[in-house]
Amino acid sequence: MQHIEQLLSALPEHDLTFLGSAPYVYHCHHFNLFHDQTVEDALGEDEAFSVRAQAAHDASRQLLSELVKSAGAETPAERLELAAATLPWMGHGKLELMTDAGGGRARGSYLHYGFTWREKYGSRVRRRHPADAFAAGYAAAATEVAFSLAPGSLRATEPACFACREPACEIEITEGGGHSDASLVDKEAFTQHVAAPAEGVEEAAVAKIAAGLKDFLRGLDGDERGLLQGFGVYVTRHLANYYDQTAYDTIHRVEKERPQVAGVVESLFGESGHVCVFYTFGGILASPEWEALVGPLRGEPEEIVVGCTAIARGLGFGHWTIGELVPGERLVMRSTSNYEAPFYRNRYGRSEKPRCYFFSNAARAFMQLAHKVDWSKRPRLDDALYQSLFKSDLAWDIEMTRCQTRGDALTEVVVTRHGS
Amino acid sequence: MSTDYLAQAARDVPSLRAVFVTAMPDCLLYDSWLAEGSEWKAEEIASYLGDLFRANREGLKALGSWSTEMQVSIESPEYNILLKELRSDFVLACVFDRDAALGMARLYTQRMLQRIAAALPSFQVEERPRGVRVMDFLNRYAPDPHAVLLRVSLRTGLPMEQLQRPEALALDHIAQIEKTAAGILGLESLNI
Numbered sequence: 001m002q003h004i005e006q007l008l009s010a011l012p013e014h015d016l017t018f019l020g021s022a023p024y025v026y027h028c029h030h031f032n033l034f035h036d037q038t039v040e041d042a043l044g045e046d047e048a049f050s051v052r053a054q055a056a057h058d059a060s061r062q063l064l065s066e067l068v069k070s071a072g073a074e075t076p077a078e079r080l081e082l083a084a085a086t087l088p089w090m091g092h093g094k095l096e097l098m099t100d101a102g103g104g105r106a107r108g109s110y111l112h113y114g115f116t117w118r119e120k121y122g123s124r125v126r127r128r129h130p131a132d133a134f135a136a137g138y139a140a141a142a143t144e145v146a147f148s149l150a151p152g153s154l155r156a157t158e159p160a161c162f163a164c165r166e167p168a169c170e171i172e173i174t175e176g177g178g179h180s181d182a183s184l185v186d187k188e189a190f191t192q193h194v195a196a197p198a199e200g201v202e203e204a205a206v207a208k209i210a211a212g213l214k215d216f217l218r219g220l221d222g223d224e225r226g227l228l229q230g231f232g233v234y235v236t237r238h239l240a241n242y243y244d245q246t247a248y249d250t251i252h253r254v255e256k257e258r259p260q261v262a263g264v265v266e267s268l269f270g271e272s273g274h275v276c277v278f279y280t281f282g283g284i285l286a287s288p289e290w291e292a293l294v295g296p297l298r299g300e301p302e303e304i305v306v307g308c309t310a311i312a313r314g315l316g317f318g319h320w321t322i323g324e325l326v327p328g329e330r331l332v333m334r335s336t337s338n339y340e341a342p343f344y345r346n347r348y349g350r351s352e353k354p355r356c357y358f359f360s361n362a363a364r365a366f367m368q369l370a371h372k373v374d375w376s377k378r379p380r381l382d383d384a385l386y387q388s389l390f391k392s393d394l395a396w397d398i399e400m401t402r403c404q405t406r407g408d409a410l411t412e413v414v415v416t417r418h419g420s
Numbered sequence: 421m422s423t424d425y426l427a428q429a430a431r432d433v434p435s436l437r438a439v440f441v442t443a444m445p446d447c448l449l450y451d452s453w454l455a456e457g458s459e460w461k462a463e464e465i466a467s468y469l470g471d472l473f474r475a476n477r478e479g480l481k482a483l484g485s486w487s488t489e490m491q492v493s494i495e496s497p498e499y500n501i502l503l504k505e506l507r508s509d510f511v512l513a514c515v516f517d518r519d520a521a522l523g524m525a526r527l528y529t530q531r532m533l534q535r536i537a538a539a540l541p542s543f544q545v546e547e548r549p550r551g552v553r554v555m556d557f558l559n560r561y562a563p564d565p566h567a568v569l570l571r572v573s574l575r576t577g578l579p580m581e582q583l584q585r586p587e588a589l590a591l592d593h594i595a596q597i598e599k600t601a602a603g604i605l606g607l608e609s610l611n612i
Contacts, residue, residue: 034564041574121563126606254574264573264580271567391566 001089003071003082008218011190013197014337015210017316020066021186022059023240024090025316025339026217028233028283029116031276035243036113036133038268042250045129049136053156055245056137058182063239064145076100076146083142087135088226091236095135099173101147103154106139108132108169110225114162116234122163130158132169134242139171152177182347185241189346194337195410200321202302206310212293213284213314231283232381240316244343247357252348266357273361274368274390281311281362282369282381299375301327301367308366309333320359323412328371331415333363334402341404341411354403360413364398367415371395394418425539426453429532435520436528437499438462440513441506441536442470445612446548446556450510467560469513473503478611493522502529506537550612551586551594557612558601568604575600 007020017024040048064083073079080097087095093110108114114131121127130136136156144154155177160170200206220235222228228235247269255262284290285297285307294307305325312320318338325331340356354360372389379385395418402412430439430453440462443450447470452462473492480486492503500516502525512533516525555569562568573580576596582589589597598610 034567037564037571038574041571124561124563125604128606258577260579261574261577264570268567268570268574271570387566 001085003067004086004089007067007070009187011187011194011337013319014194015313015316015319016190016194016337016339018187019063019237019239020070021184021188022063022066023185023187023190023316023339023342024237025240025243026235026280027238027243027276027315028231028235028280029112029120030233030279031272032113032236032238033117033120034272034275035247035269036131038265038272039246039250040129041268042254042265048250049130049133049157051249052133052242052246053137053140054177055242055249056134056239057141057152057156057177058137058245059239059241060138061141061145061151062184062186062241064142068145079146080142083138083146087138088222090238091222091228091234092135092138092226094226095139095142095171097139097142097146099139099143099146101143101149103143103173103175106135106156106171106173108135108162108171110227111135111162111169112227112234112236114169115225115227117163118165122165126165127161127163129164130161130169131163132158132161132171135169136171140173140177143173182245185244185343185346190337190342193342193345193404194318195404197319197336198321198334198410200309200323200334201325202306202322205306206313206322209294209307209310210313213311216289216293217314231280231287231289233279233283235280240339241343243358244340245347248344248348248355251355269357270361271390273358274365275386276358277308277362277365277369278386278389279381280315281308281365282373284311285369285375286378286381297375299373301325301370304370304373304375305331305366308362308369312362317359317362329417329420331363331367333359333366333413333415335359335404335411338404338411344405350407351403351405353406354400354411355405356400356403356411356413359411360398360400363413364394364396364415365390367396368394425536426451429453429535429539433528433532434524435517436514437517438465438513438515439532439536440466440469440515441540442466442473442511442513444470444509444511445474446553447471447474466513469501469503470511471560473505473511473513475611476503477505491526493526495522500525502526504529504533506533506540510537510540512536549587549589551589551597553612554594554598554601554610555583555586557610558604562601562604571604572597572600575603 009018068079073082092112096107098105111132117131136158140154140156154173156171156173158171160166162169254265309320318335320335323332323334338359396415399414402408404411437455439453441450447467449463449466476492494501498518503513506512514529558568602610
């Protein structure tokens with residue numbers, strides 16, 4: 001994928017990564033499914049599909065517009081081919097686009113959301129509504145870009161989905177999506193809402209591990225299905241604006257329409273931070289690649305927190321630092337940049353309260369992994385262990401003491417032992 | 421948990437790994453006997469087997485072929501499991517090693533059933549409030565059980581404090597929660 005790789009750039013001192021001007025991060029299928037499930041729980045399945053597809057459409061259009069320009073793709077056929085080839089690079093599966101300026105169809109195989117939903121939950125629950133809103137929004141954006149249509153000319157639905165036990169995913173693209181008036185949150189906008197990078201505890205170790213991880217992740221190759229597998233999870237190179245737009249639009253709507261459960265939706269988006277740290281960070285810590293990069297894991301709390309901080313940077317989550325760590329008692333995590341705050345400030349302005357949900361809950365999960373997992377026994381990071389750690393034995397409270405969404409210079413969360 | 425009457429009933433039964441007595445209709449463990457060294461979680465297993473038995477009973481009723489003599493046999497790669505109704509309010513589940521002949525397992529199960537039935541107390545079963553049963557069902561079967569209460573709260577708009585006391589829920593709230601639970605589980609309706 002020479003063309004997409006030419007678009008790769010970074011703000012290395014801020015540990016942020018971009019595809020052209022679009023910020024991207026690595027997230028696993030456990031996080032992705034939980035995140036989207038929360039949007040569905042909050043808005044209902046149909047409305048959630050629209051919100052997710054719209055966010056995917058906006059974010060993908062930003063990426064694909066720049067991609068066709070940079071690749072010099074002139075004709076619709078060239079552009080559609082480029083879009084179809086980019087999706088597997090992102091780990092989202094394969095999409096065959098059969099569209100013209102009036103819309104058309106797309107056939108998906110191994111689409112990340114539908115495929116991994118069925119793999120994770122399919123034996124326990126029957127799904128009755130489609131899962132691939134991201135691919136649908138992507139297909140609509142790809143067609144708009146291919147035929148030089150105005151933003152919002154097209155919309156997409158998914159009448160058949162693999163997650164609903166259909167043999168394949170079918171996406172329909174039709175006219176009349178309506179114009180999205182969302183402002184673009186790009187690299188330039190991100191730079192306006194990050195602070196000068198600071199150093200934290202064990203800075204040299206964190207920076208060294210993060211650099212090694214970035215190198216490793218850059219070389220991660222998709223398989224013949226268009227999926228990226230690593231560390232026991234399906235990984236995506238995902239557009240950060242998709243996460244931010246879906247999360248914050250959902251939270252704002254709940255705050256406005258059903259304020260009595262506003263705290264609940266915040267908790268659930270925070271919970272996805274636990275899910276991510278447990279499966280992806282945990283999977284990386286327990287991997288042979290980690291052992292090769294850093295050495296055998298001893299399992300001491302300092303080592304785990306340092307490792308997790310480096311992983312966050314490696315995944316493109318921003319410049320996270322350890323402000324203070326007292327094993328068994330307290331962790332202060334800071335970020336001078338992350339992927340939540342710049343989006344929020346650009347899109348919605350200054351928040352009245354802290355809103356870096358992912359960052360703050362991830363920090364709590366660092367402490368849980370550092371103190372409640374016996375790494376020397378090489379535990380299986382499965383659902384049963386997750387339930388025991390995060391349902392019944394969560395030992396830490398968090399307080400967001402500073403937050404860039406609120407206009408503070410940096411974002412800070414204090415994690416303390418429950419009840420202390 | 422294992423009381424004398426269960427240990428006595430299980431004594432000298434070849435290839436027997438466990439006995440569970442499940443109280444119906446709530447599918448809660450009443451009593452159990454586990455072979456030495458077993459690490460099975462009796463509460464969990466008794467609940468799942470109780471649910472299985474109840475679904476089987478309802479299915480047969482729908483077919484018009486249910487009787488109290490009904491028996492469920494499960495042949496897994498490692499075990500033969502037999503489920504039989506002790507009384508309308510109790511179900512017996514016996515787990516044998518796979519090498520036990522099914523005919524012998526049935527014979528021993530029948531013998532144990534008579535002994536255990538004679539030792540069971542007689543009382544009027546009090547059904548738990550429906551709200552409690554719905555929440556228990558969800559906790560058992562919903563994906564991501566760590567988040568299920570939050571999910572129900574978000575979907576229904578009912579505050580967490582209310583959901584944490586399911587025994588005190590109003591009827592219309594219970595109906596709302598049942599509908600939500602069915603949605604989370606991908607079912608048309610809950611059959612509990």
